[in-house]
Amino acid sequence: xxxxxxxxxxxxxxxxxxxxxxxxxxxxxxxxxxxxxxxxxxxxxxxxxxxxxxxxxxxxxxxxxxxxxxxxxxxxxxxxxxxxxxxxxxxxxxxxxxxxxxxxxxxxxxxxxxxxxxxxxxxxxxxxxxxxxxxxxxxxxxxxxxxxxxxxxxxxxxxxxxxxxxxxxxxxxxxxxxxxxxxxxxxxxxxxxxxxxxxxxxxxxxxxxxxxxxxxxxxxxxxxxxxxxxxxxxxxxxxxxxxxxxxxxxxxxxxxxxxxxxxxxxxxxxxxxxxxxxxxxxxxxxxxxxxxxxxxxxxxxxxxxxxxxxxxxxxxxxxxxx
Numbered sequence: 001x002x003x004x005x006x007x008x009x010x011x012x013x014x015x016x017x018x019x020x021x022x023x024x025x026x027x028x029x030x031x032x033x034x035x036x037x038x039x040x041x042x043x044x045x046x047x048x049x050x051x052x053x054x055x056x057x058x059x060x061x062x063x064x065x066x067x068x069x070x071x072x073x074x075x076x077x078x079x080x081x082x083x084x085x086x087x088x089x090x091x092x093x094x095x096x097x098x099x100x101x102x103x104x105x106x107x108x109x110x111x112x113x114x115x116x117x118x119x120x121x122x123x124x125x126x127x128x129x130x131x132x133x134x135x136x137x138x139x140x141x142x143x144x145x146x147x148x149x150x151x152x153x154x155x156x157x158x159x160x161x162x163x164x165x166x167x168x169x170x171x172x173x174x175x176x177x178x179x180x181x182x183x184x185x186x187x188x189x190x191x192x193x194x195x196x197x198x199x200x201x202x203x204x205x206x207x208x209x210x211x212x213x214x215x216x217x218x219x220x221x222x223x224x225x226x227x228x229x230x231x232x233x234x235x236x237x238x239x240x241x242x243x244x245x246x247x248x249x250x251x252x253x254x255x256x257x258x259x260x261x262x263x264x265x266x267x268x269x270x271x272x273x274x275x276x277x278x279x280x281x282x283x284x285x286x287x288x289x290x291x292x293x294x295x296x297x298x299x300x301x302x303x304x305x306x307x308x309x310x311x312x313x314x315x316x317x318x319x320x321x322x
Contacts, residue, residue, distance in 0.1 A: 002302055003062075004295075005043035007036060007050040010069060014047075014291035021299055045298045047291075051075035057084055065301040069294040070281070071095060071152075073311055074203050074230060082312045085320030089297045089307045093151030094290035095281030099200070099228050100156040102280035104164075106252040107144075107196050109274065110224055111137045140165040145185065145194030147171050147210070148201030148229065149178060156198065157182050169194060173201065191218040196226060203230035213238035222249040228280045231257040236267065243270040254280040 003024045018025050026043075028035030033053045040046055040060040048068045054077050057063065066081055068090040081088050109115060113136055121129035144160045146153045149172040161168040161181040169190050170182040178184055187210070191197060197219065201207050211225060211234040219225070225248060227234055236257050242248055250272030258265060259278055267273060297307040306316075315321070 002044040003039075003042055004298055005036075005039045005046045007046070007048050007052070010047060010049065010295070011288040011291040013288055014069075014295040017292060017295045018298065021302070023298070023302065045301060047294050047298065048073075048076060052077060054080070057081055057086060065089065065298060065307065067294040067297045067307070068311075069291045071290075072202065072230065078312050082315045082318070085315060085318035087301075087307055087310050087315045088312050089294070089309045090311055091290040091293040092309055094293055095286040096151040096155045098283045098286040099152045099280045100159055102254065102276075103156055103198055103200075103226055103228060104159055106226055106274060107139060107160075107224075110196075110250065110252065111139055111142075115274075141167070142195040143167040143169060143193055145169040145171075145190035145197045146182075147187070147190065147197070147199050148173075149182065150200065150202075152228070153198075153200040154179060156200065173206070187215065188218065191215045192220075194223055195220065196224050199225070199227045199229045199233050201229050201233065203232045208232050209235050211235060211239070213242065216242050216248060219248045221247065224249045225251040226253075227251070228254045231255045231259065240266055240270050243272055246271075250274070252276075254278055 001022060001024045003026060004018055006025065006027050009027065015025050026039050028039045036053065036056060037059055040056060040063065042062060043060060044062055045065040045067060046063060048066060049070065052075060057077060057080050063086055066076060066086055066088045068076060068088065071090055071092060071094060073088060073090050076088055078088050113132060116132065117129050120132065144166045146157055146168065149170045153170065157168045157170060157179055160166040168182045169185040170178050171185055171187060171190055199211060213235060216225065216238060239251060243251060252274040254276045255278050256267060300307050
């Protein structure tokens with residue numbers, strides 16, 4: 001019976017899909033790398049939700065597939081997988097709706113000052129809370145800049161532009177046509193003109209530190225920087241300085257360099273900063289959707305078919321697939 005290893009639990013519907021096809025599904029017998037090494041040593045496929053040890057694939061001789069139950073795969077040693085002839089898959093767009101709606105929620109909290117209104121009402125009373133009405137702004141007519149027009153960025157552009165009447169600027173790595181309601185812009189312009197600048201791009205060597213102190217210095221004094229990609233896309237030390245000096249309106253981060261982060265993270269002391277624990281893409285619906293899609297990739301490989309969403313297509317040139 002082929003064995004599918006999991007780095008952590010997946011949705012029951014995805015487990016049922018694998019088991020109904022006659023596959024055995026196992027979690028590591030213990031926490032830490034040793035437990036993962038043990039289960040992967042006998043596994044035919046691996047479904048990934050947590051970072052992998054760099055040497056795990058070398059210690060997993062039976063693996064035929066590494067399936068990421070999500071979008072980002074920067075914590076999988078893809079180069080090593082390719083060298084071993086292992087295809088790596090992900091689920092592009094699986095959490096696009098969830099992440100886009102998270103960004104909209106962040107912008108609503110920011111623009112209508114909801115947290116501040118709640119706290120002022122509780123601590124200072126009705127009159128003090130209502131006195132701040134003139135600090136609220138409408139999203140309609142504001143400019144949202146989106147760096148990364150993949151599935152998440154496209155859905156966000158549609159909701160923000162067509163739903164809220166925002167002006168949408170967009171930049172994408174691959175070039176190509178943008179949706180009709182998105183105005184193309186380069187990075188300098190998108191940082192300078194956006195009221196809400198959203199980072200929704202993958203973390204690569206090209207995007208690491210993309211939100212530098214110099215680029216943040218181009219932003220409007222009341223603009224907000226929103227990151228739902230990876231922490232490394234922002235120069236965090238520079239962001240902390242920019243926030244303390246009041247050079248931008250604020251920042252909303254769902255991702256950080258250090259995850260899980262410690263209580264002494266300097267970000268916690270920065271003003272005008274809205275933080276969430278890397279859960280923008282995590283709703284029960286999106287988790288089940290991405291988990292099932294990863295399980296379906298496993299089933300394809302077990303049937304002798306090629307998976308659909310391969311992030312390292314050069315793997316097919318490996319002698320293993322001759």
